Amino acid sequence: MFPQARQVGQYLAAYSQRYIPRDMLRLGHRVVKTERLTGSDVNCKWKVSWVKGSRQNTTQETTPQTKIESEDFDFLVVASGYFARPYLPVLPGLEHFTGQAIHSSTLEKGRAGLSTIAETTPQGNTVVIGGSMSGVEAASALALRESSLRLSTYLGSGSPQKNNKVYHVHSRPFWTLPTYLPCETSEETVPFLPLDLAMYDLSRRPPGPVEYTLGPLSEEKIAKTNDYFRSLLGAEYERYGHPHQQSPLAKADPQPEWVAIGNDYAEFVRSGGIKTVMGRATSIHPQSDTRIASMKIETAEGSQILEDVTSIVMATGFTPFDSLSFLPDDVLSSLEYNTSDPFLPLILDKGGTLRSEIPDLGFVGFYRGPYWGVMEMQAKFLGKEWAAEDNTPGEGDAKNKSERELLRILRQPSVDVRRAQFPMGDYVGLMETFSKDLQIERTLSSGDDSRTGPVIPARYAHGQEDVEARRTLDSLRAISCQDHSTAAQAAASLAVFRALHGTWRYTQTSATGERVGSGTVAFIPRYPSNEIHDREYVLETRQDEVSAGFQVSSVGRAVFCLSEAGTRESNPGIQVYDVTTDRDREESRLAYRLHLTPFYREEGVGEYVINAERVHANAAEEPTARGIRYTFHFQGVSITEWECVQVGDRTSENNTNSESQSELLWQNIYKR
Incomplete structure (x- = not known):
């Protein structure tokens, strides 16, 4: 139901084997340059150049001796995504710290790394920096590691473990959602449903057409979202799953609170397995044994020092800029490329899919928000646009300009311009907008009410003869039914x-x-x-x-x-x-x-x-x-x-x- 990364990889491998001819894929090739060809006598619009190389040396610089191959294409799709390079903040003193300092993407989260970490790292406290998805995941994984280490002493498998702490440092309040949420479907029964099925239900939208919303959030919208989570999760859970909701910093700067997903986080906070600190890490101070340090945190109440730190995990996200490094400078300029904002490096039209002035360049998955359904819709939209005989800007140009202006405003977050954690996070509205543009009729979830049921990709399949879509919808109905399934x-x-x-x-x-x-x-x-x-x-x-x-x-x-x-x-x-x-x-x-x-x-x-x-x-x-x-x-x-x-x-x-x-x-x- 909630697959691990390796299971997603297995799914993609099976998808590729079933649908993509092998000679269409060229894996282990790094694109180093693209050129957009222009002129009346040019049939192909893009020249793509690449070098062969393993996955490990994708950032290796080319030399005069490097063999560069190229080929011409009609269209170019950038599907390299946001997560091009882990972002590591500059912390004074970190260069002198010889303990463990890693990005969350390299954290060994399972039992396999347990003994290695215990043997190579002195006993001490761990600090996780970052309050979004990966921060909650990393803090929970490390708290589970510490809990497992302490329990292992009961069996005499090691020396008694010190009660090491896991600190989670985050700069704003956030809600932690379990993967299953209660969903009221009748007066008698309340099932637990996967959180996306509960949150992305069409019945939660107000009456009238479902429109894609984009732009700054109002205080009223922020308050409404908080009230929804509060009623959904309950007051008891909120005490631990909504860290520092009463912080003076949160009251002084009413920015939208972020959301993370984690089954274990709130209960680890309750039990003391995770210590939350709302503030910003500003410096690191190694001791005489440079594997151990103290860390200074600036909070709304003043400075706080975390002692005996032996491990630091940077759950600070990624930057997308490497994913765009092969595009020509003039194209990047037309896309309003901005390296100072990793949230919105480009200004794109049509739900982050293309820019109407460059109709032969498309983007799939180049945004931050719920991915699977939108990526399918973006790919379908590009296919329809490029299959048309005339793909020049038309009736939607005014709408595109309006969307661009809203994105430009979002590039300037402040107290007056409140930007959501996911600027394109209106999953339901975006899916519905794409379905209208593509003239795909949404499949009914149950009965004849078109405004109920969750938004999932299978409801927007082409035609009713899609066997896989029907299988998925049958599975969805089984998940939602109130019996002993x-x-x-x-x-x-x-x-x-x-x-x-x-x-x-x-x-x-x-x-x-x-x-x-x-x-x-x-x-x-x-x-x-x-x-x-x-x-x-x-x-x-x-x-x-x-x-x-x-x-x-x-x-x-x-x-x-x-x-x-x-x-x-x-x-x-x-x-x-x-x-x-x-x-x-x-x-x-x-x-x-x-x-x-x-x-x-x-x-x-x-x-x-x-x-x-x-x-x-x-x-x-x-x-x-x-x-x-x-x-x-x-x-x-x-x-x-x-x-x-x-x-x-x-x-x-x-x-x-x-x-x-x-x-x-x-x-x-x-x-x-």
């Missing part, structure tokens, strides 16, 4: 699993309501111990007992695992293992699975409930007369309280043939 199970399982992270206090009561015990449970994340699982917690239970007037504590351990796509033995969901641990190894045995039901509305605004039944791994081990059930109470995307109860069957004393009825045996109630 595999997709619904996967969504509910991830939503519950994510929200359990952290420590809970519980009380246990008997069938008569008498309090018989209390304690805490802590869900501590670590790298999955088996590749069939995507996420894993070590569950530590400490039960307080009264014995001879003294308070003592007993400890139990289990492992909760999540398989998002399922395994050969079971559908997607949560599996629980009993664990025995000694100094040398950990042994686990699958104890049971959780079978979850879709959400339903509870009394009270914004409150939802999901139930789960414990299904034993071995049916023979499951008692026939009693079972354990879980109930998770949600506000937005956070679990505010959950219950675990054991019930048994009892039969009416007056009629032994009557149906069995459920009887509560004991109940645990868990709260933060």
Whole structure:
């Protein structure tokens, strides 16, 4: 549902094999120059020159001995994107720091780099700089690394680890969105849907034509967006998933808040695994051991010093300029090329697709915003434009000029000109505008209401005979349906699993309501111990007992695992293992699975409930007369309280043939 980078690569390789003749691709070639040919006797408009070379030496300079090849073409598409070169800010003192200092794009985020980092880097704190997508991702990955390192000491696999901190330094408030969001579809049910299906639903647009919006944001629009996230995510989640929303800096400069995606970030902040600092890193001061330094941060309240820093991760984005270096200077001038603004280096028409004065040059994916659907539309639009006999500027020229002027205004962000994180981020409006220009009729999502359902590329396929589009739409309907489908199970399982992270206090009561015990449970994340699982917690239970007037504590351990796509033995969901641990190894045995039901509305605004039944791994081990059930109470995307109860069957004393009825045996109630 949310593929990793390697899975996207596999998809693109399969797409290429299916649709693109091999002789059309020339990989491992670096374009060094392009020339736009002009004149009445010129048939081809572009001469493209390149050198052969591996992917590793794409920035290598050409020499007189370098063999340059060239060929002429009718049209040129620039599809090299924004992420040409990692951006590394200049920080005084960084040149003397010999600890780890890397860009987030090179960060090893999995278990593979765990031992290497632990052996080569002295124990100390890590600072992640940057508050956008990669900042949240990097901080979460490093917090998981630290959590896994601390848990590994329980098995005697290394020396006791210092409680190293992960600081996340960001310059503005931002919202962190989990990958699944609650989506109200009726009065009774509230399913969890992938965030793009929930956010890019046509029903969220106001009545009337869906128009593409571009330009500065008003204070009213910013406030409306914040209110939407606040109502969607809930007040409990906002405390940790919306860092520094009350900062004086945010109040003094009401710029649009940014958005990042991360399932684990907010709960790591809650548990202390990530320490957020709103401000700007201004200098680094290495110690006598230059692998360790302090870092100075300027905040709205003054200077702050982060001590014992041994690793710095620059989650500071990319610059797009290398992606344009092969274009002629006169063409770049016509495109209003500006190297001082990496957000808007060019001023383009038609949703970032071309410039009408240079109709034989097109762009696909050269913008910042949601990509897949828009890139398909941009490619289709260029195909239509270039297939036409007359592709000179026409009726849309006035609209193009208006769009250009709005882009020029956005190049000057200030208190008065508030620029969104993604200047072309109106995904729904952009898709709808392209569909009108291309005369593609959007496929209905369900029923006959044309203004409902999410905007996805499959709804804008050419014709109804597209087998792949139909397959995708069928899959979409399965995701959205309110039943026990595999997709619904996967969504509910991830939503519950994510929200359990952290420590809970519980009380246990008997069938008569008498309090018989209390304690805490802590869900501590670590790298999955088996590749069939995507996420894993070590569950530590400490039960307080009264014995001879003294308070003592007993400890139990289990492992909760999540398989998002399922395994050969079971559908997607949560599996629980009993664990025995000694100094040398950990042994686990699958104890049971959780079978979850879709959400339903509870009394009270914004409150939802999901139930789960414990299904034993071995049916023979499951008692026939009693079972354990879980109930998770949600506000937005956070679990505010959950219950675990054991019930048994009892039969009416007056009629032994009557149906069995459920009887509560004991109940645990868990709260933060």
